[in-house]
Amino acid sequence: MIPFNKPHLTGNETDYIRESVLSGKISGDGIYTKKCHQFFETKYGFRKVLLTTSCTDALEMCAILLDIKPGDEVIAPSYTFVSTVNAFVLRGAKVVFADSSTENPNIDVEEIERLITPKTKAIIVVHYAGIACDMDKVMELANQHKLYVVEDAAQAIDSYYKGKPLGSIGHLATFSFHETKNIISGEGGMLVVNDEHFIGRAEIIREKGTNRSSFFRGEIDKYGWVDIGSSFLPSDIIAAFLYAQIENIEVIQQRRKDIWQRYYRELKPLEQDGFIQLPYIPEYATNNAHMFYIVCRSLEERTGLIAKLKENQVMAVFHYLSLHKSPYYIQHHDGRELPMSDLYSDNLLRLPFYYGLEKIEQEKVIDIIKGFYKQLPKKTELVKELQK
Numbered sequence: 180m181i182p183f184n185k186p187h188l189t190g191n192e193t194d195y196i197r198e199s200v201l202s203g204k205i206s207g208d209g210i211y212t213k214k215c216h217q218f219f220e221t222k223y224g225f226r227k228v229l230l231t232t233s234c235t236d237a238l239e240m241c242a243i244l245l246d247i248k249p250g251d252e253v254i255a256p257s258y259t260f261v262s263t264v265n266a267f268v269l270r271g272a273k274v275v276f277a278d279s280s281t282e283n284p285n286i287d288v289e290e291i292e293r294l295i296t297p298k299t300k301a302i303i304v305v306h307y308a309g310i311a312c313d314m315d316k317v318m319e320l321a322n323q324h325k326l327y328v329v330e331d332a333a334q335a336i337d338s339y340y341k342g343k344p345l346g347s348i349g350h351l352a353t354f355s356f357h358e359t360k361n362i363i364s365g366e367g368g369m370l371v372v373n374d375e376h377f378i379g380r381a382e383i384i385r386e387k388g389t390n391r392s393s394f395f396r397g398e399i400d401k402y403g404w405v406d407i408g409s410s411f412l413p414s415d416i417i418a419a420f421l422y423a424q425i426e427n428i429e430v431i432q433q434r435r436k437d438i439w440q441r442y443y444r445e446l447k448p449l450e451q452d453g454f455i456q457l458p459y460i461p462e463y464a465t466n467n468a469h470m471f472y473i474v475c476r477s478l479e480e481r482t483g484l485i486a487k488l489k490e491n492q493v494m495a496v497f498h499y500l501s502l503h504k505s506p507y508y509i510q511h512h513d514g515r516e517l518p519m520s521d522l523y524s525d526n527l528l529r530l531p532f533y534y535g536l537e538k539i540e541q542e543k544v545i546d547i548i549k550g551f552y553k554q555l556p557k558k559t560e561l562v563k564e565l566q567k
């Protein structure tokens with residue numbers, strides 16, 4: 180069986196966990212948490228990093244930091260994970276969904292301006308598959324209209340926009356270390372604060388609304404309840420695991436890029452024949468090899484391909500279902516059609532992709548896909564058929 184995902188261990192995880200356990204301090208902000216913070220701040224130039232228990236939690240911190248209140252609006256793509264917007268809905272926001280681009284599932288930046296109203300507080304972008312959104316345009320709009328920008332960079336570790344690391348551009352950004360991401364800790368995430376004036380409050384919100392962090396730095400002589408918050412910081416045991424991963428980030432990324440390139444190279448002829456669409460990477464973006472997806476021509480074709488792969492013990496999976504049509508949000512959505520979001524919901528397929536995917540396994544996946552399309556008419560032939 181070739182699964183869709185298999186978590187990769189670098190080998191040092193259990194040693195570091197043991198060390199963390201034996202250090203006698205296994206709650207949050209221990210030695211490994213500090214090492215992780217320092218690593219990310221140094222490598223990517225993030226102004227301030229705070230590990231969290233998940234990307235979902237980091238997004239919830241963003242909504243609190245931005246003082247989202249009932250009646251506020253946030254603009255976000257419909258083709259994304261629930262947490263991207265649920266965090267804001269929890270604070271009472273209305274989500275104004277934007278469509279995806281025709282080029283890739285990222286938010287259609289050209290559509291954002293039309294969705295801005297006097298109630299808009301923030302634009303939430305998602306760098307889908309780790310490929311950057313056009314951040315210059317997003318930041319320019321945000322500056323013009325005095326809005327905040329949150330980058331949901333859950334999938335975007337070690338990826339860049341015009342040379343800038345993703346997660347370093349918006350006022351706030353969030354990452355995930357869930358076991359399906361490039362760098363993992365089982366469950367885990369981080370908040371990146373780029374706008375300095377949010378730093379103090381971010382520390383308080385993460386520590387249950389208390390000024391405990393300042394207290395431990397000796398800045399104040401007692402700590403107490405000063406704001407709302409929750410328990411968003413992970414145990415140092417999680418950070419120990421994460422540190423073993425980030426130490427190996429170069430090796431992990433190189434291997435993932437090789438796997439990605441093989442899929443791309445081998446499936447290119449199917450794209451040229453009009454059967455599928457491969458990931459599009461704009462020239463301003465890098466590829467962090469988070470995921471390999473193809474876009475099929477129809478839902479029926481995708482269903483057939485998934486079945487064919489499954490018959491051969493290969494697990495390929497579709498991804499998000501448009502949130503504007505979700506059972507929870509459909510009654511709050513303003514009724515606009517978002518055809519690209521629906522298209523990716525129906526037609527996008529993710530192929531098995533993980534560090535340990537062997538070349539022969541990958542070739543098997545590729546061969547099944549090629550075999551599947553061999554029996555179908557090419558797009559060019561279909562057009563000819565229709566013209567008859």
Ligand SMILES: *Cc1c(COP(=O)(O)O)cnc(C)c1O
Pocket residue numbers: 232233234235236259260262263305331333334354355356357366367368
């Ligand atoms: C994985 C993911 C999340 C959620 O991350 P968790 O760490 O599991 O909370 C949020 N947004 C996007 C775009 C994701 O891919």
